[in-house]
Amino acid sequence: MQMSGAQILVQALKDEDVQIMFGYPGGVLLDFYNALFGSGLRHVMTRHEQAAAHAADGYARATGRVGVCMATSGPGATNLVTGITTAYMDSIPMVALTGQVASYMIGGDAFQEADIIGITRPVTKHSYLVRKTEDIPQIIREAFYIASTGRPGPVVVDLPKDILSGKGKYLRPEKVEIRGYRPSVNGHKGQIKRVLSELRKCKKPVIYAGGGIIISGATRELVLFAERNKIPVTTTLLGLGGFPGDHPLFMGMLGMHGTYQANMAIHSSDLLLAIGARFDDRVTGNVSKFAPEAKVVHIDIDPSAISKNVAVHLPVVGDIREILSNLNAQQEDEEPVWNEIRESWLERVAYWGQEKPLDYDRTSSSIKPQHVIERLSELCPDDTIITTEVGQNQMWTAQFFRFRHPRTLLSSGGLGTMGYGFPAAMGAQFAFPDRLVVDIAGDGSIQMNIQELATVAQHNLPVKILILNNCFLGMVRQWQELFYEARYSSTCLASNPNFVKIAEAYGVKGILIDRKEDVDAGLVEMMKHKGPVVVNCLVDREEGVFPMVPAGAATNEMIFGSRKKQEKKLRAVK
Amino acid sequence: MRHTISVTVENKSGVLARVAGLFSGRGFNIESLSVGETLDPTISRMTIVTRGDDRIIEQVIKQLRKLIDVIKVSDLTGTSFVERELILIKVKARESGRAEILRINDIFRGKIVDVSPATFTFLVTGDQDKTEAFIRLVRPFGILEIVRTGKVAIAREV
Ligand SMILES: Cc1ncc(C[n+]2csc(CCOP(=O)(O)OP(=O)(O)O)c2C)c(N)n1
Numbered sequence: 001m002q003m004s005g006a007q008i009l010v011q012a013l014k015d016e017d018v019q020i021m022f023g024y025p026g027g028v029l030l031d032f033y034n035a036l037f038g039s040g041l042r043h044v045m046t047r048h049e050q051a052a053a054h055a056a057d058g059y060a061r062a063t064g065r066v067g068v069c070m071a072t073s074g075p076g077a078t079n080l081v082t083g084i085t086t087a088y089m090d091s092i093p094m095v096a097l098t099g100q101v102a103s104y105m106i107g108g109d110a111f112q113e114a115d116i117i118g119i120t121r122p123v124t125k126h127s128y129l130v131r132k133t134e135d136i137p138q139i140i141r142e143a144f145y146i147a148s149t150g151r152p153g154p155v156v157v158d159l160p161k162d163i164l165s166g167k168g169k170y171l172r173p174e175k176v177e178i179r180g181y182r183p184s185v186n187g188h189k190g191q192i193k194r195v196l197s198e199l200r201k202c203k204k205p206v207i208y209a210g211g212g213i214i215i216s217g218a219t220r221e222l223v224l225f226a227e228r229n230k231i232p233v234t235t236t237l238l239g240l241g242g243f244p245g246d247h248p249l250f251m252g253m254l255g256m257h258g259t260y261q262a263n264m265a266i267h268s269s270d271l272l273l274a275i276g277a278r279f280d281d282r283v284t285g286n287v288s289k290f291a292p293e294a295k296v297v298h299i300d301i302d303p304s305a306i307s308k309n310v311a312v313h314l315p316v317v318g319d320i321r322e323i324l325s326n327l328n329a330q331q332e333d334e335e336p337v338w339n340e341i342r343e344s345w346l347e348r349v350a351y352w353g354q355e356k357p358l359d360y361d362r363t364s365s366s367i368k369p370q371h372v373i374e375r376l377s378e379l380c381p382d383d384t385i386i387t388t389e390v391g392q393n394q395m396w397t398a399q400f401f402r403f404r405h406p407r408t409l410l411s412s413g414g415l416g417t418m419g420y421g422f423p424a425a426m427g428a429q430f431a432f433p434d435r436l437v438v439d440i441a442g443d444g445s446i447q448m449n450i451q452e453l454a455t456v457a458q459h460n461l462p463v464k465i466l467i468l469n470n471c472f473l474g475m476v477r478q479w480q481e482l483f484y485e486a487r488y489s490s491t492c493l494a495s496n497p498n499f500v501k502i503a504e505a506y507g508v509k510g511i512l513i514d515r516k517e518d519v520d521a522g523l524v525e526m527m528k529h530k531g532p533v534v535v536n537c538l539v540d541r542e543e544g545v546f547p548m549v550p551a552g553a554a555t556n557e558m559i560f561g562s563r564k565k566q567e568k569k570l571r572a573v574k
Numbered sequence: 575m576r577h578t579i580s581v582t583v584e585n586k587s588g589v590l591a592r593v594a595g596l597f598s599g600r601g602f603n604i605e606s607l608s609v610g611e612t613l614d615p616t617i618s619r620m621t622i623v624t625r626g627d628d629r630i631i632e633q634v635i636k637q638l639r640k641l642i643d644v645i646k647v648s649d650l651t652g653t654s655f656v657e658r659e660l661i662l663i664k665v666k667a668r669e670s671g672r673a674e675i676l677r678i679n680d681i682f683r684g685k686i687v688d689v690s691p692a693t694f695t696f697l698v699t700g701d702q703d704k705t706e707a708f709i710r711l712v713r714p715f716g717i718l719e720i721v722r723t724g725k726v727a728i729a730r731e732v
Contacts, residue, residue, distance in 0.1 A: 117588065118591070121591065121592060121595050122595055122599045125642070126642040126643075129588070146642060178642060179584075179645050180583075180584065180641070180642055180643055180644050180645040181642045302640070303636050303639070303640075304633065304636035304637050304639075304640050306636075307629065307632065308633060
């Protein structure tokens with residue numbers, strides 16, 4: 001049967017079991033949107049293409065499935081770029097479909113022409129410019145396969161107007177075979193044996209787990225492995241939830257705003273097991289002083305991640321879940337090595353936890369943002385999905401929210417994209433309509449995609465936005481305070497709008513929290529409300545995120561507060 | 575250290591841009607790059623000469639392998655291989671120097687591909703040492719223009 005390219009595309013997406021896609025129409029996509037109409041394929045129109053990309057990303061992070069977004073040629077496609085890059089940096093499976101001017105016009109600077117393949121080449125796992133209508137089925141099949149296997153990532157498929165309106169047959173390819181793409185799954189047996197022998201020798205092991213744990217679904221295997229070998233665990237921002245936050249072996253996040261305990265443990269460890277992590281500079285600080293005494297074992301599916309930033313002594317390349325279950329299986333009939341030295345290591349790690357736990361001024365009469373997050377963490381259901389924006393809101397969430405399950409924190413780690421959290425929360429909420437989804441936001445970030453209030457209002461999508469409003473670009477202000485003599489250049493947001501009224505103007509419920517004693521009630525009201533809510537929570541304006549490893553310092557060189565404020569406190573005591 | 579890397583890739587448009595983009599985006603340098611179709615017309619071979627310490631070369635190779643359109647990557651350096659480069663070089667030929675230039679060309683078994691009253695154009699092939707040496711020797715006479723193919727290389731049968 002002859003079908004139009006657009007119809008073929010719709011069918012191909014359905015055959016990939018796409019449940020929902022996020023997009024925004026335009027001239028060259030008229031054929032597609034026409035074929036979509038009444039096709040049964042669910043499409044959500046966002047109010048900005050960037051939000052469509054982040055929503056697809058949020059959907060992907062919450063479910064583990066491929067997120068799909070679409071935009072028209074030219075400005076529509078370029079608006080996707082931040083979202084595609086965000087997904088690329090965090091290895092999120094995504095297929096981004098872009099309209100393109102007709103094939104015969106490409107290169108002629110036609111109306112709304114942009115070389116989106118060229119623009120996105122460095123930030124995609126792969127990309128396709130479709131040249132024949134009949135190629136659509138094969139390309140869509142490959143795009144989903146590439147996006148979701150190996151180290152996942154975004155794939156762009158660029159669809160010229162005449163390809164979508166042209167006619168062809170639809171035949172779903174039986175299988176995908178790409179000769180240049182065969183991700184390794186099982187780790188090398190010899191290397192796995194060597195990991196076991198290192199484990200027997202070490203005295204001060206630490207597990208540093210990243211987003212790979214969540215991507216490969218290896219939480220159970222990791223818990224078993226850590227428990228059997230009694231190894232303390234720290235995770236990156238993206239790894240949070242990949243190991244239960246309330247587990248006795250859990251030390252919290254490591255790195256720039258990691259816990260004292262995790263950073264000290266890493267610094268003193270003699271065997272660092274990096275699992276599904278990539279030694280980002282926000283994690284390592286000064287790389288040459290990172291885990292200076294440790295042998296480094298690195299388990300990762302991406303060979304190019306090995307020894308990229310830190311020299312690795314023992315790499316194991318493959319799927320983390322496979323490798324961990326292999327390690328676990330081999331240890332099954334082996335008495336785990338245990339001795340007093342290891343016992344005293346755990347005691348020392350526990351001591352660091354007590355010596356300098358995460359803390360803030362709990363007696364303050366103003367609303368401390370950390371308090372709000374702690375209360376939310378306690379009041380909300382166990383399966384709540386949290387998204388964050390970027391900045392202090394993100395770091396406080398990582399520090400003070402207790403993530404117990406994988407895929408419950410969605411946050412832009414690698415790219416650090418302000419404006420990510422709200423649309424990502426929409427994506428997650430569409431995937432799980434019955435779960436509580438909260439975007440913990442800053443007053444700066446939320447304004448980067450605030451137009452999506454129209455989308456949640458349209459669908460009565462019950463996403464909650466909790467703005468920790470400090471009337472500052474808080475994280476930048478903090479750096480100015482610490483390193484630039486508190487010269488607050490372009491970071492003051494005193495001219496913020498009234499967020500409650502903004503919400504109401506969109507037909508969304510708004511709640512103001514401006515007193516500490518109202519925090520609990522406000523949060524409960526937010527959670528109970530059946531539809532979307534914006535909470536404007538006025539927090540202490542100059543609160544900082546601590547501890548902090550200043551950029552370029554070693555992870556054991558943490559600072560615990562601003563000197564100015566500490567001096568002020570000291571003077572007050574005197 | 576200088577490495578010669580042989581890469582087979584899908585013979586499709588856009589692949590060269592991916593490879594070149596990888597080098598520029600990650601700050602690797604390319605000394606030369608040559609591409610051509612292989613026996614199998616769906617596959618092209620690139621010979622890339624790059625420079626870097628072991629860590630960088632390891633990254634270059636791994637990042638190349640990561641490209642979906644890249645089929646196989648081998649670092650020829652340290653193995654047994656044959657390399658050749660072809661250069662076309664236009665040299666000033668003043669009365670006094672003509673005989674001497676021709677003698678140098680003879681020694682290098684170059685070909686004269688064009689002659690004008692004031693210039694010779696030579697074609698010289700060889701490994702990089704040879705082509706470099708030729709260029710060095712004729713430089714004093716005045717080189718007007720050089721066109722080089724970049725290196726191509728093939729592994730020896732053992
Ligand atoms: C798109 C984008 N632009 C700029 C930045 C740089 N940046 C990082 S944190 C930050 C401040 C964020 O302010 P706000 O959203 O109010 O959050 P807070 O830090 O106050 O919690 C800025 C500007 C960024 N991460 N992303």
